[in-house]
Amino acid sequence: MNKTLKELNLEDDFLFAKVMSDKDICKALLEKILEIDIEKVEMVQEQKTIDLLLESKGIRLDVYVKDGNNTIYNVEMQRTKHKNLPKRLRYYQGTIDLDLISKGEDYRKLTKSYIIFICTFDLFDKGRHKYTFQNVCLEDNNIILNDEAQRIILNTKGFMNDLSEELLEFLRYVEDSTDDTVNNAQGNLVKKIHKRVKEVKNDISVEAEFMTLLERDREKIEEGREEGREEAIKQLILKQYSKGLSIEYIADINEIDVEYVRDIVKNNTSKTDN
Known part of the structure; x- marks a missing residue:
């Protein structure tokens, strides 16, 4: 069955990017995650593409601030x-840095950066909701490289009481973006986000954009089938699945056998969970 825009949770990257495009909400969430004060958010780009070289792999970022x-x-x-999530973090960091500095420019132009992945799984299975990484000397962990690059992995499956209640409420809301979750929230962060979620879901132009993207993906799959590009088809099926679409609906809109779609999703999940 089709998962409509109104049925999406914040874990669906389309809805997440739309909500985070609001500067005030984006600023409030970043301040809570990083425990810092941000004077002003100047720019928020959703689905920013960085594709620097023909020979290199480009990236598309959910939210770039x-x-x-x-x-x-x-x-x-x-x-x-x-399993390759840490390598993805590394590649994103390098690509963003290359985008910030032009050939011949001084390295001082590389500004402070944070890469934050919000996951619906605990990558390390240690029970933490937050894992923060920066370059530290192995011989003396009191020495920090101070390259001003930090990577944070948040997850909804932690069980430790290691974050503020507002952030824990946010992580619960990621997978259950409903009125019930908001009614049980004590802080203001989730309430602000939910108000924006409802605005996005009731915006006819956003709903049209969502359906257009799904149709574009379907067309790409059809092109891939005609050209015999199995890998392209696989990636687009996984992309649609990540948007929250059911296996049955993906098979239906792309006119593909449901067992074929199920096998792609199952095999990808089994490979990455081992």
Whole structure:
């Protein structure tokens, strides 16, 4: 059955990017996650593409943010447990850095940056809701490289009481973006986000954009079938699945056998969970 825009949770990257495009909400969430004050958010881009070289792999970022001090924040929603997630973090960091500095420019132009992945799984299975990484000397962990790059992995499946109640409420809301979750919330963060979620879901132009993207994906799958590009078909099926569409609906809109879609989803999940 089709999962409509109104049925999406915040874990669906389309809805997440739309909600985070609101500067005030984006600023409030970043401040809670990083425990810092941000004077002003200057720019928020959703689905920003960085494709620097023909020979290199480009990336598309869910949410790309710049504040008044030129600090860069990249926030991604992750629903599929990939073993290569740490390598993806590394690649995103390198690509963002290359985008910030031109050939011949001084390295001082590389500004402070944060890459934040919000996951619906615990990548490390340690029970934490938040894992923060920065470069530290192995011989003396009191020495920090101070390259001003930090990577944070948040997850909804932690069980430790290791975050503020507002952030824990936010992580619960990611997978259950409903009135019931908001009614049980004590803080203001989830309430602000939910108000924006309802605005997005009731926006006819956003709903049209959502359906257009699904149709575009279906056309790409059809092109891939005609050209015998199995890998392209696989990636687009997984993309649609990550948007919250059911296996049956993906098969229906793309006119593909449901067992074929189920096998792709199952095999991808089994490979990444081992």
